[in-house]
C-alpha cells in the first residue's frame with residue numbers, strides 16, 4: 093500500500109492552533125498540514141512545544157482555540173467523542189509507558205478487547221500478528237520489565253498500531269534509549285513509513301529526520317517558523333533562528 | 348616485626364577460631380537468659396495464682412455464648428471491612444477526580460470521620476433510633492413493603508457494622524489514594540491515549556498496579572478492625588465476643604478468667620489473619636519488586652510506617 097504523496101486534501105490540517113498552560117502560551121496561531129502517507133518531522137529546541145503539539149493532536153491536551161481537522165472532522169470541537177478520536181490517532185511516548193502488570197501480549201490486546209470489544213480469539217491473533225510485525229512474537233508472554241528499552245518501545249508501537257490508527261505520533265521515542273538500541277526502533281519507524289503510514293515525528297535524531305521526512309517543521313516561539321523538504325531545511329535554512337538551532341545541533345555532534 | 352595481638356590475621360589458627368565464637372556477644376546471651384527466667388517465673392506464677400481461676404477459664408473457653416460472640420465479632424469485622432473497602436475506593440476516586448463537588452464531598456467525609464473518635468460515632472449510630480424510631484423502606488406515598496423495628500437486636504448489629512464500616516472507609520480512602528497516586532501519570536496517560544475511558548483506565552490499569560501498595564496496610568486495617576469491634580457496646584450491640592464475656596462475668600463475678608477467654612480468642616483470630624496477611628503480601632510482592640518504582644516503594648514505606656490513626660482501641 094505504498095502510495096505516493098497525493099494532492100488530495102491532507103489527512104491532518106491544523107489552523108490557528110492555540111494552547112497555553114495558565115499564563116504561559118506554548119502554541120500560538122500554529123498551522124500545519126500533513127498529507128496522507130507522508131512523514132512530518134518536528135524539530136525545535138527543548139521546550140519549543142513539540143510534545144504539546146503532539147498531545148493536542150491526540151486530545152491528551154484540551155486545545156484553547158483553532159481547528160484541527162482529521163479526515164475532514166474537526167477534532168478540536170469539544171463535542172467530539174475524544175476516545176473515538178484517540179483510537180484513530182496512535183501516540184508513542186519517550187517513556188514507553190507499557191503496563192507493567194500485564195504481559196506483552198496483554199498490553200497489546202488491552203485496547204482491542206476493552207475498548208473495541210473485539211472477541212478474545214480475534215484480539216489475540218491480531219496482537220500476535222502485530223508483535224510479529226515488530227519482531228517480538230517470541231516475547232508475547234514476557235513481562236515488560238524483562239525486555240530491553242528498545243524492545244519495550246517496539247511493544248509500545250505495536251500497542252498503538254493494533255488499533256489501526258489513521259495517524260501515528262512519535263514523541264522523541266528514542267531519547268530514553270541506550271545508543272545501541274536506537275537503531276532497531278528507527279528501523280521500525282522507517283518500515284512503517286514505507287508501508288504508507290501517515291505520521292508526525294518529534295525527534296532530535298537529525299540524520300534520521302533528513303532521511304525519513306517528507307517535510308520538516310521547525311517549531312519556535314509557539315508556531316511553525318519554517319517548514320519544507322529536509323534538503324531545504326537542513327541544506328539551506330532561510331530563518332536565522334533555524335540556522336542558529338541547526339548550528340547548535342552540529343556543534344553538539346548530532347548532525 | 349611484632350606478632351599480631353589477635354588471631355584475626357592468622358586464618359589457619361584453629362584454636363583462635365574456636366575460642367572466638369562463644370565470646371562474640373556475651374551481652375546478648377545474658378539478656379536472653381534473664382528474659383527467659385522472667386518469662387518462666389511469670390508463667391509459673393500465673394499458672395499457680397488462684398486469682399486467675401484457670402478452671403473457670405477452661406469451662407468458659409468454648410462456652411456457647413462465647414463462641415456465638417466470636418461468630419458475631421467475625422461477622423462484624425468482615426461486614427464493616429467490606430463496607431469500608433468499597434466506600435473507601437469510591438471516596439479515594441472522588442478525591443482524585445477533577446470534579447470539585449465530588450472532591451469536596453470526599454474531603455468533608457474524611458474530615459468528619461477521621462476527626463471524631465470511632466466510639467463517639469458508634470454512640471451516635473445507636474442514637475439514630477431515637478431520631479428515627481421507625482425506619483421504612485419503600486416508595487414514598489406508596490405501600491410500605493419493608494418495615495423493621497429499629498430497636499431490635501438486628502438493628503443494633505446493623506448499626507454497629509454500619510458505624511464501623513463508615514469509619515473504616517475514611518481510613519481506607521487514604522490508603523487507596525496513596526496506592527493510586529503511587530502509579531505514575533504516564534500509565535493513565537498511555538491508557539487514555541489508547542482510547543480507554545477514565546473508569547476503564549482506573550479498573551484495568553491504575554487499580555491493579557495500586558494493589559501492591561494498598562494490600563499490606565489493608566491487612567493491618569482488618570486486624571485492627573477485629574479489635575475495634577470490642578467498642579460496639581457503645582451502640583449498644585451486645586452480641587460480640589467482648590460483650591458476651593462481660594455479661595458472663597457480670598453474672599458470676601469472675602472478670603479475670605473471662606477477660607483471658609476473650610483475649611485468647613482475639614489472639615487466635617489475629618494470628619490466623621496475620622498468617623493470611625503474610626502469604627498475601629508475599630503473593631503481591633512476587634516478581635514485582637523489580638517493577639516497583641522508587642515512588643511506589645516510598646509510598647509503601649510510608650503507608651506501613653505511619654498507620655496514621657489515634658483511635659485504635661480507644
Ligand SMILES: Nc1ncnc2c1ncn2[C@@H]1O[C@H](COP(=O)(O)OP(=O)(O)O)[C@@H](O)[C@H]1O
Nearest residue numbers: 113116118136137138139140141142143144145
Ligand atoms: N502540563 C503542563 N503544565 C504547564 N506547562 C507545561 C505543561 N506541559 C508543557 N508545559 C510547558 O510547555 C512548554 C513546551 O513544552 P513541550 O511541549 O514539552 O516542549 P518540547 O517537547 O518541545 O520539549 C514548556 O515550556 C513546558 O514547560
Ligand SMILES: [Mg+2]
Nearest residue numbers: 142143144264
Ligand atoms: Mg518533548
